[in-house]
Amino acid sequence: MGILKYIAPKWAYKRQAYRQAYELSRNYDAGTFDRQNRNWRAHNESAELTDRDYRDVIRARSRDLERNSDLMNAQIHPWTRNVVGKGFELEAMSDDQIFNDEIEKLWRKWCKKDNCDVTGSQSFWEMARMAVRRKRVDGGILFIKCYTPGGVTPFKLQALEVDELDTVHIAPKYEGNKVVGGIEYNSYNFAVGYWVREYDIQGYLRADSRFIERKNIIFYFSKDRPSQIREMPEMASTLTRIKEVNGYIEAATIKERIAACLSVFIKNMLPAPIVGRNPADGKPRDYKELKLSPGMVTQLNQGDEVEVVNPGTSATNGNEFIKTMSRIISAGQGVSYEATSRDLTQANYSSARQATIEDEETFIPEQQKLKDEFLDEAYETFVISAVLSGAVECPDFWKRKDEYLAHKWNRKPKKWIDPQKEANANKTALATGQKTLPVLWAEDGRDYKEVMDEMKKVQDYAKEIGLKSDLVYLTGGEDNAGQQKI
Template identity: 55%
Template sequence: MNWLDTIIGWISPEAGARREAWRQVLAEQRHYDAGDHRRLNHGWYATNQSAEYTDRYSRDVVRARSRDLERNSDMMNSVIGPFVRNVVGKGLVLQAETGDTDLNREIEKLWKVWCKKRNCDVTGTQSLNQILRMAVRRKKVDGGIIFVKRYTAGGVLPFKLQMFEVDELDASQVLPKHKGNRVVGGIEYNRYNAPVGYWIRQYTLDGMTTIDPIYLDANDVIFYFSKRRPSQLREMSDMSQTVTRIRDANEFMVAVSVKQRIEACLSVFIKRAIPTAGIGRGSAPSGPRHTYDGKTISPGMIKEMNVGDEIQVVNPQGQATDAASYIKLQQRLIGAGQGISYEATARDMSEANYSSARQGLIEDSMTYAEEDELLADVLDEIYETFIISAVLAGALNIRDFWRDKDRYFSHSFTKPPKDWIDPSKETVATKTALQTGQKTFKQIAAENGQDWRKQIDDICEVIKYARDEHGIDLGGVILGQKKTDGLYADEEEPPATGQGTAGTVPASLPSEPGTGEQQPGGGEDGGEDEDE
């Protein structure tokens, strides 16, 4: 209240109260509900700080808790697994695109050899695909991982990779190696906040003691992590949004498990109606008495009791009726927090049909696409260094390489295809997309993890071998056409695997036996959706 409100309230308390009430009403109309501090938001205090200032004090704790859940929580691993399986999966296949077919094959052959663990890993323990799977996992749990390019002998090329965990960055370093730079969290930055060097903590083999850190130039380091704010300098665990919910679900399941174990127990109490002898208790009953010490109930047991003894059974009843629904809700929220569906998190398809499962896969693939793009940047830099090392080592003879490096760096990586939910429907959808020009044969081959040139060569090789060696004409079978007057012509009914003329690229190729039958209605689903 200001001085005027004080005077008005002193002269007329009613007028002062009315004035204050109107001020509060107007204040509510000028502000966000999410910004007030009244009853519903009481105790919710947050401040605006730079990303590094916000992350610095929680980074190590969140990472440690995420690692603890990774070691002990099945639900945590059910979230990490889909990212590892879908981003790397069975592995990534290189397709060189230099414009020279022979050179492409030579590069791809050399790359395949280099990707073996003895050639690409400085420790000789992991192949490149295994390194990439580990990198995706460490990014989800730790927030990131560090690739270091090492130039050493002992492999097919003098180039290998060494991996460091993010907590090996020496945060105790504060003095920059170059004047005018700054060191934050073990990384040296220039005035534009671009990293120029990394201080890596060194451990002895027992992992207990440290020795002097080493300095790595940024040109030899690939820091794989997600940057979510311009002021962010280092990593933060991708699981930070969901670790508390995962722990809650784990603690709930432990409590339910203990409760169920207790309720499953059967106890027997012996109630003695006739007390033992003593002063004021009368005389003891005649005959021998039995003791029940150490006795347990066994199947088919017949046991005579003492005179006057009575059995009272404690048989706890009850069950965790709400546990399943609670855990299902938690898994939905955990999956949503990571951008994937409940089915991907829980591996529960009981409530899914073909359409909902396919829509879920499409949405999930968009989440994985972000990780694909980030990992592709890492692979591009590794591949370019691989090419340079191969040229310098004489493994590749490219005369004009230094004049046209971008041409020889051109490449792409493909992943082997996933198994289809409904192969017949997917095959019809692929055929329709090809025939209507929505996709090319090259695109379809890439989606199936195949080199389109090699796929055509394989088709021609099969047809030629069948005709020349065994006198069998497979052209119509593979191309989906019948032979008329020496030529292949379209059938009256659309064939299962595509149509065209002899000598042309087939409209579509069967990926699995018996998956190329025409479905009524055509299109992607081949008709109305149905529950699977």
């Protein structure tokens, strides 16, 4: 209170009392407008009002970094690599095994680019990887269900970018609905269809947009707020930091390039010769075309000196800065630094295994979303198209539709970090009943029926040629005495 307590004790007491009351009433530091938070102004608005004015700008900047930034692509690749990878193995699970075998065989054929893509340029799993990538960069992607001649079934997919939603269209197709951001909603905010711009093959916009029913389109994006109706690039929160690191790397690169340069200046100690008077040999020396080269020998004019300019390199080491920023960016995207940088120099088995487990917990929800909203939708439409077109015979399909559509997706797991430890862990889990053989084979991306059929073929062939082995699955547990042992 300083000198105030001596001059006006009453006012000093009141000032102290009010100060203490103010400190007690400050429940949240983040809610104050003191010196540290003075310029922190934020407002509560619906998700669409918050996103609408910035969506296109952020998407354009995200695509720019996708094209020009190594660090940006380092954040994208782990998602496409771990969520989709080489793809999933379909396992049909109806009670009709003949139908299962036929539909699985037909599905593998349909996944080729000439059968699944209306443009014939991407296989199904390439489209799935593109969907994950566009969701990270653009916020989402659209797939239109098309039915065209050719291919194993009429059903095909057409991929569209979210830019093709007609955001200026406001007239609904059905009375009582409303159109927001190119999507038509009913009174319950349920999307009933999408207004899509028409472009020609060169990318020029046509006048009218067309309406596509919800059942004929797949809009793959994530919803983070109840009031959100459109996508937002999932890299939005880290774009500025990635741009800062790119700027730092560019500046450091220029600095190192300058530091690597060696140049010389010629210092003239004597004034220029008087007009009409030349040096002793009669020819003044000009250094304009002279360049440094290894082992060069030359002469200087009388009185000239050479001054070497060597900028040298700075002692500043940017490695730690880039590594720290990369860790922050990776953490902001929910993945480990090792997954994005591929830097495992400081990782041992335990830390690598723990990082892998945590990354899997991040990728599994995205993987499940891809299955629910894209893979399942595409597969079920494919089966219906195959039945209607006669590609597969199933007389009672419509009576038992849900049973015939039952399926699951198997995917090969990641490679083992330590095969011996992983194999011992699986052996223990199998012996203690924590896992079954079908579960282990499913984790390996294989159908247990196919594995057992393959084992049976191996057993039969081993018995046919009289081969004896210590491997139980080769002998089927029988005594093969007298047979040739390998």
